[in-house]
Amino acid sequence: MHVDLLTLYFITIGTLLASAGLTFWEHRTHPNRSRSLGILAAGFGTLAVGCICALFRADMPAAIGAPLSNLVILSGYLLVLNSVASLSGRHYRKRSVGLLAVMALIWLAAGVPGQDVVWKYVSALPIALVSALTAWELLRCDSMKTLKTRNFAIAVAGIHALVYFCRTFLLPWWVAVEGPSVQLLASNITMYEGVLYSVLLPMTLIKLIREETHAQLVRESQTDYLTRLGNRRWFFEQGARLIAASAGREPIAVLAFDLDQFKAINDRYGHHTGDLVLAAFATVARDALGPQVILARLGGEEFAALLAGDDARRAHQLGAAAARRFATTIANPADGLGIAATVSIGLACFDEDAPPLADALARADLALYRAKSLGGNRLEEALAPERAAAD
Template sequence: MTLDPPTILALTVALAAAAALYLAVEWRSVREPSLLFWSAGFATITLGSTLALLRSSGFLMIGIWFANGLLVAAHLLFLLGVARFTQVRLSRLWWLLLVAWLGMLMLPADLPWSKAMLGVQSLLVALPTLRASFLLRPHGKSLSIGAVQLRYVLLIHGVFYLAKALSVLIPGTLIDLAAFKGEIIQVSLVEGAMAIMLIALSMTGSERYRREQQIARLAARDPLTALYNRRALDLRAPRLLAQVSPAQPGALLLIDIDNFKGVNDLYGHTAGDRLLIALSEMIRSVVPRGALAARLGGDEFVILLTPASSEQIIELGSSLRDQFYQLAAQTVPTPQPVTLSIGANLFDQPPASLTALIEQGDTTLYESKRGGRDSIRLVDRRTMQAP
């Protein structure tokens, strides 16, 4: 089978339709809007490439102007998908590209205007494509190999169309859009088919990686407070505990809400949940960079940090207690005050296990509650003396 222009266009139709269908199926399962934009873009290419075949039968208005206008629209949809993927808001001025293309409808359909038509259309495709590649630039290292691939495929694709727009300025260049004649047109058809495959694969890889990352984040987070759960703490704590030494002590703070049941009894579990969320936000605001904070379950939370000092622990615990007491007293007043009890351990040797360390924290926390609640109890296990 000869790869003449109509054959290449037919191949392009098949590839674009397959890409549109696959991305639409992916969108139905994950409901990620970027997939929907990209699927719509490939569907638009499918329609445009199908209509382009009609130019050989003399339907120039549909086969040239309308078909090429759809190609511009498809790349705008790709740009919208990338903007959604990178969470960037685009200017509405980008829609002026379609208005510019409508202006091309005023041009006659004869051969002398083929160069102008190809030059303008190539430029209108290059601009959104290069912009999409630029939007992906800060995300290449942080997201996935697929995002990097998509960025460079779009960059090469955009540069190709920019070069094609400039090539029409070369004197003596044969460009006949009606009959698919001219090396520029034939090379563009081949490049378009290859670009469809590469762009579709890169888009799919990027979204799959993001979905896997989202699933991993959800599995590691407490669904109510978005702090780490116990499983995630078990996985991350060993690396932090391995850094503990006499020169760099570590600390574990076990935090429990006093009289929390009274909140649920008087105001309902929704109010209790709001209080847990508020406490988790307070914890995030006071823990230093590199520390671990997790919800162990119920109304019990843990903070693990290194390096640490007794002064830092007392300051951190007191700040939490003060903030929480004021919030609880204002929002959910109860006969018995809703406060925090904190049991803290300071140590300079890596513990036998995280479980053993939490058990020590439980003992210290119990001493804090037994001493009257609304307090912080610190045990300095570097000297085995309690202040």
Template structure:
């Protein structure tokens, strides 16, 4: 992955984690609102020095998390979301808050599962259970401490509250385990689907290659060449030219008759190999039919194009097909230039006429039809 992609991914992750932190901060604000309601109804003692210190510590802890997320230092941790840390801190603050309540304590038990829900989709089952145990033993320890201090108002109610909390936490732990297992299955299926999609894309590329190439020579076929040439002609700018040539292997029928069709196939393959070595990466060569080939050279002129075709003709005349002894290999070329607003069929006709002239003039030569091209 490139550095720019990594920065984009980290920016998106940072924004997502800040939104999750915003949800946690909003939950703290709602709990503060509940405390205000309890304070107005005399269910919570007025905030003295200890209460103000408690509120300040809560705000300071959330400020610390905000700084971590804002500066990106949370990315140094194994879990950049810091979900477990946020849940543990929230459970500690909630347990300390419940110590200040007496009659309204049971109503605030619902905040325990509310805090735990933040980790259902993020925490591993064993980590979730660890947080659930902290919540349970924290609340149970609070009641045991009050019972030991003889400050527990109603032990029966306390036992009922502890039991309900235990049931809820066990259910949430099982649910979190189920959710994580479901996420693993979905992730595995997504990976499998991605692998199938990659396979299908590879098969599609193979089918496209088969549909676009000549099986014997590995060059483009006629249909694909016409498609590429049409695109190149549409993209042609004024004042520039594309070179277009029709190439015919001389006396190819005689090669088949004397040496057999296997030898003829080897000669066609030899031409394809020689042509690839002589042409640039952006040049387009295709088998036009039988022993005839078509060549398109983007952005060239008369001299460059003629030199390229002559180089190809000379290289083929010196080629030696592997496993076959064929003397006097040669080819004939008919050349023209494509110009802006030119018609591809007309240009092919010009090249064909030039090829016909090369054949009539004795073969093994390159003949041009420049006169039909605008200066």
């Protein structure tokens, strides 16, 4: 079925307006990305207005129709670029104004006699550059790097850029070789691809932001609000993956922490101070153990850490360092709270045959109970299973 150029224009305008409306609606449900989605909606709306101007440019004064249409369309692409850049806290405001000014000067210099060449070939170059920058901004957006839809969005923007680069650099040669009939074919190809762009890019960008919001909710559901460490659920999910990945290859160690006399701290200084003690321990433990260690608050004043490889081999040293640093920091009025607080630690080490995480943690807990029974403020290692059974 043949679809003429006029019909393609109407389809493109319709899809752009629908995309603008859908994106504007979405901006109300994503407060963290409301500004980006608002700019994106304005971009698609501006592109629709530009296409309407292009459709009726022949009815406008000769000196205005094509330049106005192109500048409005280019403004729409620049809004889309700024929307995507704002996802990373960047913008192209000054460069956008500069590019529009340069393009306006090109139209002015070309005059009415040169409008046909500028419309067919030259005007495609800034659109190609802006679309390529949009793909680049998606590629380097750190918050989107783990999201599955990102690569598809990059491909959509990248293919759009490629089409317009071809209009600038290949189409003049193609028309010279094959004749003017190729120009209509190229226009149809551009519009077909434009329809796909007007549908796919907004869909993928909205999907990206939805995925990001979902990922943030998942992270929050697995994060302890007070200490910003992982919670029990996160610890067991991440720990199970680490143990499975390390099975038969490297040692594993589990550290179980329990703050000594924590109820007495709450009773004497109040729950707010108790919360500060917990947060302080989380910070000290994270710094002492390192960012690669799986560290979580299991509940109350109980924490746990899972170490693998070289960290597991140094688990005793790392745990003892965390205990010393915590006691020193919390007692220092300048750096801490100026109160006495200590931590007891249980350590369970496994060479290359680590049991399930629940069993490994239970072994570390037994060592922790022994540390508490011996007066606290110490680190005890788990006994071998045979000796533990005998005891």
